[in-house]
Amino acid sequence: MFFDKFFKSSKKVRPNEKVRSTALRRKNLSADMNKNTVQIKRSIGNPADLVIRNINDEDKPMMVLMYLHSLVDINQLGSQVIEPVNGYINTSKHGINPGILQRLLKSSEIMEYNDIHSAAEGLLNGQTLIVLPDSEKITAVSIPGFVKRPIEDSVTEKVIRGSREGFTETAADNLSLIRRWIKDPNLRVESKIIGERTKTNVYTLYLNDVANPDVVKELRKRLEQIKIDGIVDSGYISELITDSRVTFFPLVQDTERPDKVAAAILEGRVAILVDKSPFALIVPATSNEFYQTPEDFSFNYWIGTFLRLIRFIGTATSIYLPALYLAVVTVNPELMPPYLVQLIASGRSHMPFPLVIELGITLLIFEIFREASVRLPGNINVILGIGGGIVMGQGAIQAGMVGGVTVIVVVFTALASFSTANPSKEQAWRLARYFLLFAAGAFGLLGLASAGLIILAHMGSLKSFGVSYLEPFAPPLTVDSVDAFGRLPWWASFRRPPTYRPQQEDRLGTTEGEDEA
């Protein structure tokens, strides 16, 4: 409560109006071509990559082209703008006015600006400005030529069977990926510019006749309230629109997979695409969503159910195993078979540290290995894996610093943690693991149960855009709960998940079951 209030009043998180950038002020264009050119040049600080090309008919200035060569495709500019204009100048004795210019240009995306501010923004967005003499308007053509990554397989959410498309850093490309999945005229795409300096394009996607209008309205409101100078990644948006600022659990789902986003939109949820970020956001998000993958639906529903159960067991193991091991060995050994107690006790008889310290340090070392390995080049990563994982682990056991069972527990925990289908959720559980570990170290199974209850109570109090984070388990929704632990066959899934309160509960299209009904 205290933290909530503290963060709500923090001006660092949400800067007020006073600190907003006023770098570009609105100023109308004049009829003087040179004056307009100079003002635009000044307004963006005459950057090194700004190209100003004068096109003259003998000595008579015909037009000025302004563009940033880092953002424009020069070849396209030549063929779509310069060539037709030169052709016209060579054949016609008349000057060029905006109407003629629009007919000459071959580009499909042509804009007109009336003020310096908008024109400068267009320039910074990669447009080429065409300034004409005696005109109070500037024509702009969009010929993007910036470097972009091709569509590749998702890095963080790989599947054996399913789509190989992953999002890239270009929002327009990502939008096209979604549009290729959903060809419904009810798919709404709303655009918003966020970030005083980055002017980042943020798209909101939803099905007009399915998504809950309250959620859409609330999302618009929250996006509207964002006052920040820059959006560098969708993570910024995620943190700024979340329902609770003091939790480490993700309340906004992020994904690199367009098929996941398309499925979410079809369920009645709302997707957010952020330019320059390969991660789309989906709201509302319940805890259950983070354990599902598109692969569950690619395989037979029996296999899908099995995979989901394995994922739940894997996640539970990664969260509880170190704490359970600690509680059972140090505080409640009566839980184990006598032979196992002897085995572990004999292995630990010469250990220099208490188990809680040994386990804590080993987990921490593994975390450091993991963090380091993310930033290492691929080939060195393999060496680190062998050197760190096998040689150091073996060395530590032989030196009598760490117990063999401890290493098994830590390595298994680390591997099991990757069974969570979403990296954000997995990171959250990483933190929870230490809380459980120290509670179990202090109070055994009672501490473990208490820490578990505290985490659950915290999760129970969370909401994502009005939806309880623990749905469909709490409040209990019977069919949804079955579909959460397992995977319902498509022929039995007539309804969209009621968790997200869609406008249309029935999925469109008919199935055999519906026909008979």
Add this chain to the structure above:
Amino acid sequence: MLKEKTGIGPGLLFCLVFSSVFGFGVMNAPYIAAKYGGPNGYWGVILAFFLALPVMLITVKMGKKFPNKSIIEYLPLIFGRFIGKTLGFILLILVLITAVWGTRTITDLFSEFFLPRTPVWAVTLMIIITVGFVAHKGVEGITRVAAFIFPVALVFIFMAVTMSFQGFNIERVQPVFLIDGLKIPYNTIQMFYCFFPLATVFMIYPYLTEKQKGLKTVAGAAFLAIIPIFIMVFSAIGIYGDKGVLRYGWPMLQMTTQAKLPYIFQSFGLFFAVTWYSQIALSLAGLYYTSAQGFSELIGASNYKWLLLVLLPVSYVLVLLVPGLIELRNIFNYLRIIGFGIIFTWPLITWLISLIIKTGELKHAS
């Protein structure tokens, strides 16, 4: 923010009532049943359930009469401001003492069996923090945790019940027709303590979204909770005999400790204790929430959370005041009778008077 209305559906209420009745009732049930009912002790559990039915019925009826008011809010409307508030205050004191007693029970059990080297104050502190944190999350938070745990807890509870029938001898269980004076009625009153957490329902009933399902939900959950308690009492008397049960401080735990599945549940006792802990912790969270919410309504404070922060340290001191298990049980003897007097009779009297003076929605309807 989205406009949110705090509300709980019948599913959430069901889970909370189950956790509350089971968690609060089960651990002491064999001891009390054997002490007051002898070989017939198990009948006390069944009859106590029937005794609790009118309380549930009246709670629901009053909830319909005063749909947006808790018992603390409608008592002054029925009895007048002073008497109503005094009655509410006494009820809340009982709820708080019941919560304190429950907290001390957990402390004693875990200190004795599983954490003998850990100081009692530390165990109590940990329990108070846990329960307080859950209570702080309010009615939605508590019920959601209860609902999330419910399926797992139910499996563990019924596994424990099934596996505890080791060495059962039917001859130790006395048939019903061998009635021994007033033992059965007295035992029934004693066993009514299992339903003390119904006080939580008095407070949270206004939050129920589908009030027409209230009785079915509360009675169904209480019935489901009382089944394992009954079986445990029955099997405890059948295994140890009524006098044998009294030899153990925690006969329930003794039974479940005997149960084992080699290599999977080497000793079921601890798993059962942890399952029970999760249930009683929710029960206590409900009671602490009830008392904080009730006191805030009584004094007109806006937020129960601040009152909770005051009540928890007070409760911590009260928990540690009782020196040992024997003293605790002596106090509990009185608490059970006083609690029965308040939880059973007050709703009944309140309902009768409200009928006589025609307060509540019915008055407006007529």
